[in-house]
Amino acid sequence: MIINILGWILLTIGVVFFISGTIALIRFPDVYTRLHALTKADNLGLGFIIFGLALHSNSILVSIKLLLIWFLIMLASASMSHLISLNALKNKINLDEES
């Protein structure tokens, strides 16, 4: 029962991370700050949701599979954000002055 409630709390935190990530993507001024918001939503939001679902799943194999999905997506999004920021730097997309 406690594990169930803990799972719901983790799921809610994950959804809140996704909402704040999207709002940040809309509101932030330039590419680099938006990339920062994006990686937070990617890693933490998906991480919390996957931990919540892993607590709710009945078999341990499903939990391990969920954790593997999180690990792969984290690896992919980390290398992807590195590529994007490197490309933005090379093409001289500058920082916003106000940021």
Added chain:
Amino acid sequence: MVEHYQILATILLFVVVLGLIKVFGGKEKIVQLLALQLLGTSTVALILLLAQQLQLEGLRDLALIMGLLACIVAIAFVHYVKFNSENTLKK
């Protein structure tokens, strides 16, 4: 208790729609790409929630493939598209 998954999935669907508005309405290409990435990840979370709700094993594989394909989109974009320097913000 089961319907709570549906509530969370609906909220995530709104997040996806907000991201789609940014994808279609964004002026700079790189911002559209970033919104597409966020959209990919939130779709993965949405599909995982639905997999738990509907007790469908196959949806988890689908989520994995969605996440990896979203990353490949970014790699192809970075490889082929040169960003304009008009994207520079008032300097």
